[in-house]
Amino acid sequence: xxxxxxxLLGGCHPPKTPLAGNIQFMTEREAPSVDGLxxxxxxxxxxxxxxLARRFALAGHPVIxxxxxxxxxxxxxxxxxxxxxxxxxxDAAREAGIVIAAVPWEGHGELLSGLAPELAGKxxxxxxxxxxxxxxxxxxxxxxxxxxAEQAAALxxxxxxxxxxxxxxxxxxxxxxxxxxxxxxxVLGDDRYATxxxxxxAARIPGVRGVYAGRLRNCGQIxxxxxxxxxxxxxxxxxxxLRITDI
Numbered sequence: 363x364x365x366x367x368x369x370l371l372g373g374c375h376p377p378k379t380p381l382a383g384n385i386q387f388m389t390e391r392e393a394p395s396v397d398g399l400x401x402x403x404x405x406x407x408x409x410x411x412x413x414l415a416r417r418f419a420l421a422g423h424p425v426i427x428x429x430x431x432x433x434x435x436x437x438x439x440x441x442x443x444x445x446x447x448x449x450x451x452x453d454a455a456r457e458a459g460i461v462i463a464a465v466p467w468e469g470h471g472e473l474l475s476g477l478a479p480e481l482a483g484k485x486x487x488x489x490x491x492x493x494x495x496x497x498x499x500x501x502x503x504x505x506x507x508x509x510x511a512e513q514a515a516a517l518x519x520x521x522x523x524x525x526x527x528x529x530x531x532x533x534x535x536x537x538x539x540x541x542x543x544x545x546x547x548x549v550l551g552d553d554r555y556a557t558x559x560x561x562x563x564a565a566r567i568p569g570v571r572g573v574y575a576g577r578l579r580n581c582g583q584i585x586x587x588x589x590x591x592x593x594x595x596x597x598x599x600x601x602x603x604l605r606i607t608d609i
Contacts, residue, residue, distance in 0.1 A: 393562040394555065401563075402426040402458025404451050404473060405465035407438045410489065413535025414462060414527065419445040421566040428454030455480035460563070462487040462527070463514065467503070470510055475517045482520035485556045487563075489527040490514075491588040499593055502586035509581035511550065524551035524560045525581045526572070528588055531601035535567075542569030545603035548584055550575050573606050 401418050405411045406427035419425045419442050427442070428451040429435035435448030455461055455477045461484055465473050470490045474481070490510035492503040507513040511525035526549045534540050547564040549572050551557040561572030575584065594602045 393565075394559045396423075396559060396563045396566065398424070399563070400424045400426065400457070400459040402428055402454040402461045404428040404454060404461060404463045404477070406448075406454070407431075407434050408464060408466070409532035409536065410527075410530075411462075411464035412438055412442070413530070413532040414464060415439075415446060416442050417535055417567045418563075419443070423566070426454040426458050452477060452480055455484075458484070460485045460487065460559070462489065464489055464527075466490070467492045467510060471513055471517060474514055478518055478520070481518050484521055485524060485553075485559060486514060486518055486521045487524050487526050487560055488514040489525070491528055491585050493589055493592070499596065500589040502582075502589050505582070508579065509585050511578050511581040511585070515552075515578055522551070522553045522556040523578065524549060524553070524556050525578060525584065526550070526560050526564060528584055529591055529603050530570075531595075531603065534601050543567060543603070544569050544605070546571045546573045546606045548573055548575035548604065548606075550578055550581050550584060552577050571606075573609065 401423050403411045403415050403425065406415050407429045415425045415427055423445060425446045427435045427439045427446060427448040430451060432450045439446040439448035451473065461481060463474060463486060467490050488511045492505050492510050493500050494503050505513055507516050511523055515523040526547050530545060530547065534543050547570055549557050549560050557574055561574060564570050564572030591602055
């Protein structure tokens with residue numbers, strides 16, 4: 363059985379004080395504190411990775427931008443500014459307290475399998491969307507394991523994999539004029555402490571809630587739904603996300 367407050371690697375243990383503010387999505391117990399948590403973002407030089415890095419740095423988190431190129435990672439960290447630094451992916455995975463995999467689907471499996479030793483014991487947040495594009499638009503790609511998150515869990519048996527941040531617009535995350543983002547982040551996973559922590563982390567972005575949405579086996583339709591949002595955004599020239607009602 364997973365302990366309620368298991369330690370994170372990198373010398374980072376779940377803080378004992380609750381996260382400040384009202385967290386409406388957790389009704390059974392207090393949200394774990396994420397204050398001071400060091401966030402590593404693999405693929406942090408892409409739009410999604412840069413956007414998440416920017417928002418978490420603004421929220422006061424130390425952020426490590428990971429990239430295949432140390433120089434590129436360092437350049438993006440310089441753009442983000444305070445609280446951000448750039449490292450090669452392997453070093454970012456090793457030094458972070460929690461890791462977000464914001465890598466393109468094409469390189470998803472190869473990258474994660476190569477970093478399994480560095481990611482052992484850590485919470486790994488997977489936000490890959492296996493999508494294809496043709497003249498008719500976006501469409502979901504089949505994944506043998508069922509979803510990108512389930513592939514990550516298979517490749518990282520010693521990590522706690524959580525799926526989240528699939529439907530957050532990189533355009534909004536990167537826009538300095540957008541102060542709050544009207545969005546729910548669906549969080550899926552098989553480890554209760556890990557999903558609670560990622561929900562609390564999502565709530566550090568102003569306007570965002572983290573909402574538990576089931577176990578990893580339900581990730582396939584969450585990832586595939588991104589194709590529908592791409593179609594909505596193209597038709598209406600928007601940056602649509604999701605809101606869950608009645609909670």
